[in-house]
Amino acid sequence: MTDKQRGGAGKECVACREEIRGAAVICRHCGSSQKNDIWEKTATALKWLGGVVTVISLLAGMVTLMGYYRDWRERRDAVAELLYAADWLARTRNYSRAWQMNEKALGLVPGSAEAFDGRLRLAKLWLRDFRVNKKDADGVLNDVTDVLFRGLRGAGKNESAEILAHIGWAQATRVKNYMPTVIDVDAVFEEALRANPENVYANAMLGHWILMRLGASVKNIDSARSKFAIAVKNPDKRAFARELQFSGLIRHSQGRDDEVERAALGALLQESFSMMKNSEPKPAESFRRKILDAYGTMGRAEHVEAAVALMPPADHLAAHAWLMDGLDYSRPRALAQAKYLRARLTEELGEKEKALGLYQSLLKESKAAKELNGRVDQAIARLSGKLPERALARSYLNDPMGKKDPWRFHMDTLSHFDPRWTPANFDQAIDYFENALSRPLKALPDPKLSELIQSLPAKLDRIRKVVRQGDKIQRLNAYTSDFSVGHHENARLNLLRLGHIHVRALTAGGKLDKAIAQLGDMKKAVDSLNERWTEMRAWIAFEFARAYAIRAGLSKSDADAANALKYLKMALYSDGFSDEIATWDEIKGDVFKSLRDDPAYRELIRGR
Incomplete structure (x- = not known):
């Protein structure tokens, strides 16, 4: 018999939903009260609500944590990308942009050890x-130096030595600028060496600083070499x-006194030999050219003899x-000097015949420095017992004046001297002919x-060609050591001085x-020049x-x-008269x- 049959209309249990009698107060299945108690319902509802809130709180916390994690990961990835970009820019020597990338990385994560280490490395690289x-x-050096000082905290001895060396190098860079x-x-630098006496940067940078700042002396060269x-x-x-x-x-191999230049050349040669052996x-x-040039200024070979004694030949x-x-060493004077050095060292090796042949080959060098030519002539005389013919011939520079036939001596000078120069023999020739032509009139x-x-026209044309060559070089702004501004000015002046002799003749x-x-x-030529030609x-x-008066x-x-x-009047009133x-x-x-008979002329010479 069902509950409905026993007790009339049935109902479902409020808890287990089983069928019970309509008048039942207690469920016979689960024992739950069937009373409709508002407080009980409220309590039940609150329990459910608490559970829901807990679940929502847990979900919100998880979402927040996920956001923090995502933000941290995005910042970490951005820092990594910025530091990678900074490293790449540094490798391309775009240090300023690399520094900006590093600054952005530190802006995202101010405490990033990777970003700070990257900036410290960049600071040192940029300074080097x-x-x-x-x-x-000034601003860059200040910023870089600040980073270096911060890097000293917690650094080991070798790292401290390296950082201190770069701090010193930053100051040396300030001096250079x-x-x-x-x-x-x-x-x-002393503090850097105390931290690590063997540190490469501390020794190299201090060595350069000694040569750069402490003055040119053999003592300083030796001190720097030890570093x-x-x-x-x-x-x-x-x-x-x-x-x-x-x-x-x-820097010490040129423009110093001979003792310092020779000490620097010796050091350069010995270090070059060491590099070759290693x-x-x-x-x-550019360094090799300057080392080779250090044997003599403008190819004059003045340091060759001292250099020969510096090393075994x-x-x-x-x-x-x-x-x-592999060096394109085509400058005539420098190349002649290099050939002379090889000949001199070959002579030192005891290979006299070979050395003589090398010296004699230099007789063909038309553009060698005159000082070098003199050394070559003496070397040939030393090995052969006689001077070469050119040493006995006239140089048209400062040859002893021939007393037997001064006319022919001076005419030969005007035919053969180099118009780019104003040698003593040319001055002597001009004086000779001026004196002969000026007083008396003939x-x-x-x-x-x-x-x-x-x-004279042929002699003038020879000089005029050199002047025109100089005019062309001037238009192209292409003066060189073989044809300088000074050579051009000399040729112009020589042309005018010889033109004066021509006018008088x-x-x-x-x-x-x-x-x-x-x-x-001549007036047209001088008028085209600057105001320095007033005389x-x-x-x-x-x-x-004078010519018009005659x-x-x-x-x-x-x-x-x-x-x-x-x-x-024009001459007398000129500033150059x-x-x-x-x-x-x-x-x-x-x-x-x-x-x-001219009143103006008589007034001009009145009281003179």
Whole structure:
């Protein structure tokens, strides 16, 4: 019988949902009360609500933790990407941009050990290859130095030595860029060596600092070499140490006194030989050129004899050949000097015949320095017992003046001297012909005067070609040591001085029209030059006055007399006029007798 049959209409239990009698107070199945109690319902509802809240709280906490984790991971990945970019930029030597990337990484994670270590490495690398705009140098050096000082905390001895060395190098870099130092450079390097006496950077940077700052002396060269000797022991960082070593020594190999230059050259040669034996890479091409140039200024070989005594000749030859290998060393003077050194070292080896052949081959070098030519001539005389013919021939520079036939001696000088120079023999020739042509008006015998007039145009053309060559080089802004601004100026002046002789010779020979035409060409040439040629302008004006005055005396031309007076005033009122151009006795003399009736001329010479 069912509950419905026993007790009328049935119902479901409020708890287990089984069927019970409609009047039942207690469920016979689960024992639950069937009373509809509001408080009980409320309690039940609260229990469910608490469970739901707990679940929601757990879910919210999990979401928050997931957000924190995701943010941390994103920052970590961003820092890694920025540091990778910074490393890549540093490898391409874009240190400024690399520094910015590192700063961004530290901005994302201020306490990132990886970012700080990366910035410390970058600071040291940037200092070793410092390249910034001059206006930014001070700020960059300050920032880099701050990072280095922070890196000292917790650093071991070797790391401390390295950091301190770079702090000192930052100050040395300030000195190179003409900025004041902010700490005692020597004290910092000493502290670095106390931390680790064998540290590569401390020794290399201090060695360079000694050569850079403490002055040019043999003692300082020796002191620096002792530091570099330690620095180059480390094969991994040897290239950097060598760069500082060679750049510092090369600075002392030129522009110092002979003792210092020779000590620097000796050190460079010995270190080069050591590098060759150790199969190290050759120094930079620019370094090798400067080492080879250190044997003599402009190829004059003044340090060759001292250099020969620095090393055994076989080692010296090997080191020299190693430095020359693969080098485009085509400058004539420098190449001649290199050949002379090889000949000299071959002689030291005792190979006299071979050395003589090498010396004699240098006789063909047309552009070798005259000082080197003298050394070659003496070497040939030393090995063969006689000077080469060229040593006995005229140089047209400072040869003893021939007393037997001074005319021919000076004519030969004008035909053969180098117009780029103003040698003593040229000055002597100009003085000789000026004296012969100036006082009296015609002092040369007719045959010699005719020869002079006929030969001077060719001599002038020879100089004029050199002047034109210089004009072309000037337009191209391509002056070199073989044809410099000084060579150009010398050729111009030599052309005008010899032109003066030509004008005087034409005047003395009665060829006044040609003399005036020649002066016109000279005036045009001088007018194209700068204001420094005032003396030459005054001289040309006086020569015009002189030629016109003589022609006026012959032609009785008023125009010639007027021109003579015009140019005479122009000369006298010029800033460049002096009694070296003309004296008042000459101005009042017979040359200007055609002007004596002119009131303006008489007023000009009144009281003189």
